[in-house]
Amino acid sequence: MQRPERINDKQFVIGMENKIVIITGANSGIGKAAALRFASEGYRVIMACRNMEISKVVQIQITELSNNYNVDLMELDVSSFDSIRKFCSEFKAKYPHLDILIHNAAYLNYGEKEYKLSAEHIELSFATNTFGPFLLNNLLADHLEKSQDPRILNACTTNIKNFFDPGRQIEFDNLRGEFRNTRRYNVYKMYGDSKMALLILTFKMAEEFKSREIKVNALQINRVKLSKETIKKLSSFWKVLAWAQNFTNPLPSGMADNYFHICTSNEFSNVTGQLINHKREIVQPSTKEKGIAQLKNIFGSSNYPKYASDSQNAEKIWNLSTELTNE
Template sequence: MKDKTILITGANDGIGRATAEQLAGRGAHLVLACRDDTKGQRVAKEIMETTGNHNVDTLPLDLADFASVKAASEEFLAEHPKLDVLINNAGVYTDRLELTTDGYELQFGVNHLGHFLLTLNLLPAIQCCRHCTRVINVASAIHKKGVLDFTNLRGEKKSYNGTEAYAQSKLANVLFTMELDRRYGQDMTTNCLHPGLVGTRLANKKAGALTSAVWSMYKPFATRPEQGAATSVYLATNPEVRDVSGRYFDERQCLQKPSAIARNEQLARRLWEYSEQAVADFRL
């Protein structure tokens, strides 16, 4: 992976950090795109120390703010002519209704819209050839419980169910993967994955005390972030998947069928068009 440039979102913690460590160990040039740049720099330093790979940069990126996504895209494109692997890994879970800076429900805004904008803005560096560029979206098996409610993506309805909103955002990750493959399949491969139940702090950060406590109870039964990174690393590096695109993989690197809704082409098109309109003012 020595000549490969890899951008990972949410690389300061959990699965993203473990993915970054493993890819740095294989000699890739890494760009850690993190909401808190101080945390990003600290982790970059630690990864450089543990792997001996000094080719680890950071990029400030707040996916809850389209202006930040645009600025990060501009900064990346100014410094890097090509991007070999984009890993859209960052994610948030919350059980209280919060909105992004641009007024979208937080989980849909961060987990889907921010990554949608980032990916489209980075196309000039991504579009190369199908065999040399890979886009990887970290989705979740919970997408199977997801339903897209276009009337509630700005938190219009008063009642809020965090798990439903999370499942909706992860369904959007899978639909985006399939539609990106249909639209740009000549230029790159695009796949998504479920990393397994992984003992990170995902539901300890913004969720309420009860959800956070339940999440902590599950942790002893969950896999470690190093194992949770396995499918992202596989999709980023393995020659076996050089020509595989528009697919959904599980934590054992096996192909799985996403839910029927996630395979609905009409819905994927509608989500793409909605997302395009949402981010229009911030496209490069």
């Protein structure tokens, strides 16, 4: 057993503070719970957040609760390519390597009825949930290679089950809001489409990074308790439903434990290119999507839509990601 070392009157295990994890959107919900979990285990945690005013308060909370002073806060807007490049440049200048990269930040603005575009004129859901993580992965890959066990984890969603509908497609022709004046905006559809695109990129990037020994997986986030701030954004019906579900929905800390386990345990040390459910089981592509099988797919957690395994979809989203990020 390693000898504990005293730093600022706090107890750590020698070497553990050199394990570095970046968590995007680490100032609330699952991201905050995950930052606390990693910090409590002695990791050096980089909170990559957009709102620095809110995040600074959370950083202090996590530091005090974990007794870990290696909790760093760095500004990052995942929807902005300029912000991503600045963040990566500053991170590389500050830290010699990266062990774990968790893409937790996401854009889902409940009640939004209009197309919102990023600084690069990309629909905001896709800029934040798909193309931002793609660029971060590419820019940080060289630092991840320096780790003995580099892992990337993408936060996915049960919303992708909508793709069990054979008519559901990603609107590849409208990711820059080309049809924002003629197509009705649906925040839930854009969220689901962008997360499906992220899942497809998970599979593709796992292949691309295999020779560099960087593992890339996705976690399908199940229901968790919503914050008061989130519930306030909902319409009256969904607000009542959300309050009712919060009585039974688990706390974000449970999903944060899944983040930690997938990114640190020996169980997943050789797993890459997989979608993992909230039970820590590897989800398989569906073979049947009609009748009773369809119902089992929708209400179960063992299969994901075959749409995600379509090689043409993979080429489309990969080429588009490369083109838009100039990587």
